[in-house]
Amino acid sequence: xxxxxxxxxxxxxxxxxxxxxxxxxxxxxxxxxxxxxxxxxxxxxxxxxxxxxxxxxxxxxxxxxxxxxxxxxxxxxxxxxxxxxxxxxxxxxxxxxxxxxxxxxxxxxxxxxxxxxxxxxxxxxxxxxxxxxxxxxxxxxxxxxxxxxxxxxxx
Amino acid sequence: xxxxxxxxxxxxxxxxxxxxxxxxxxxxxxxxxxxxxxxxxxxxxxxxxxxxxxxxxxxxxxxxxxxxxxxxxxxxxxxxxxxxxxxxxxxxxxxxxxxxxxxxxxxxxxxxxxxxxxxxxxxxxxxxxxxxxxxxxxxxxxxxxxxxxxxxxxxxxxxxxxxxxxxxxxxxxxxxxxxxxxxxxxxxxxxxxxxxxxxxxxxxxxxxxxxxxxxxxxxxxxxxxxxxxxxxxxxxxxxx
Numbered sequence: 001x002x003x004x005x006x007x008x009x010x011x012x013x014x015x016x017x018x019x020x021x022x023x024x025x026x027x028x029x030x031x032x033x034x035x036x037x038x039x040x041x042x043x044x045x046x047x048x049x050x051x052x053x054x055x056x057x058x059x060x061x062x063x064x065x066x067x068x069x070x071x072x073x074x075x076x077x078x079x080x081x082x083x084x085x086x087x088x089x090x091x092x093x094x095x096x097x098x099x100x101x102x103x104x105x106x107x108x109x110x111x112x113x114x115x116x117x118x119x120x121x122x123x124x125x126x127x128x129x130x131x132x133x134x135x136x137x138x139x140x141x142x143x144x145x146x147x148x149x150x151x152x153x154x155x
Numbered sequence: 156x157x158x159x160x161x162x163x164x165x166x167x168x169x170x171x172x173x174x175x176x177x178x179x180x181x182x183x184x185x186x187x188x189x190x191x192x193x194x195x196x197x198x199x200x201x202x203x204x205x206x207x208x209x210x211x212x213x214x215x216x217x218x219x220x221x222x223x224x225x226x227x228x229x230x231x232x233x234x235x236x237x238x239x240x241x242x243x244x245x246x247x248x249x250x251x252x253x254x255x256x257x258x259x260x261x262x263x264x265x266x267x268x269x270x271x272x273x274x275x276x277x278x279x280x281x282x283x284x285x286x287x288x289x290x291x292x293x294x295x296x297x298x299x300x301x302x303x304x305x306x307x308x309x310x311x312x313x314x315x316x317x318x319x320x321x322x323x324x325x326x327x328x329x330x331x332x333x334x335x336x337x338x339x340x341x342x343x344x345x346x347x348x349x350x351x352x353x354x355x356x357x358x359x360x361x362x363x364x365x366x367x368x369x370x371x372x373x374x375x376x377x378x379x380x381x382x383x384x385x386x387x388x389x390x391x392x393x394x395x
């Protein structure tokens with residue numbers, strides 16, 4: 001399997017893990033609804049169970065983006081042979097894309113980057129004006145097409 | 156350097172992207188996603204005369220007079236409304252509604268202009284490539300492909316299949332909007348991941364971009380020609 005495909009699979013695997021975690025979260029919610037103190041026997045309080053469900057999507061978007069970032073930095077270093085460490089905004093928008101990338105693919109990935117930064121830094125705030133919010137499935141749909149345009153000769 | 160005509164088109168494209176109603180997902184039941192989406196939508200980040208500040212009618216002198224006049228009227232109508240919205244305040248409901256109408260008209264006409272010239276350019280590329288392929292003794296076939304891009308929406312363009320025995324090569328449209336160019340195609344050998352990029356510069360000439368793995372600035376650029384088609388096919392075939 002070529003390296004690009006390996007990296008794409010890692011992103012896709014996070015989306016699969018999220019679905020498994022969502023199933024578990026739904027099950028946990030139903031247990032908590034039946035018994036609000038359900039978590040006590042395992043050492044956690046009811047509010048932790050609620051927060052788990054509420055933050056699940058954001059948690060997996062941050063994880064998915066971490067795979068995307070690790071993949072791009074690997075490409076930058078091992079395929080493009082660069083020893084610099086540009087900011088992700090610079091990598092996503094300018095340093096890596098060439099004419100093989102559609103502008104929409106670049107913009108979509110960059111929107112996920114901005115949303116992930118919002119999640120990491122401003123978790124309690126509302127989504128600000130002009131910022132696009134994503135579900136895990138949408139984030140995958142935006143990050144994978146970008147990655148799919150990387151050079152297949154990357155070893 | 157990006158020509159003024161393209162700067163105008165890119166400004167309208169960026170505004171079209173901002174104007175798309177955002178998707179809002181809320182994990183908490185206390186947050187109303189519709190209310191947030193409405194707020195963002197009504198913020199009308201696109202309702203600014205900056206969007207059309209790079210419009211110069213002379214840059215579109217090649218268009219049919221009727222289309223050129225429609226574009227100029229749409230730009231002027233949008234500028235008149237957007238110019239009245241204070242930079243430090245949100246648009247009023249009336250300004251928003253009128254601005255939205257003018258913006259839709261501007262998008263529709265700009266789309267017609269861009270899609271018309273893009274289709275024309277693609278047809279030229281494919282006709283040239285088909286004729287060279289036939290001279291080389293290869294069998295060709297066109298197949299329609301669906302694309303979707305900001306500003307242009309959903310549309311179809313032909314892919315060109317070329318059977319240069321023993322391999323099948325595909326000249327496949329990527330997008331009209333790509334970084335630093337006015338359209339791109341992939342030339343690939345099937346089945347494989349390998350491809351060479353073809354792109355159209357802002358003067359309308361097509362180039363093959365080799366060694367794209369070396370980064371934007373280090374690739375080799377060659378004018379698209381019969382010799383280049385043959386060379387690219389040989390290079391891709393060797394990667395099989």
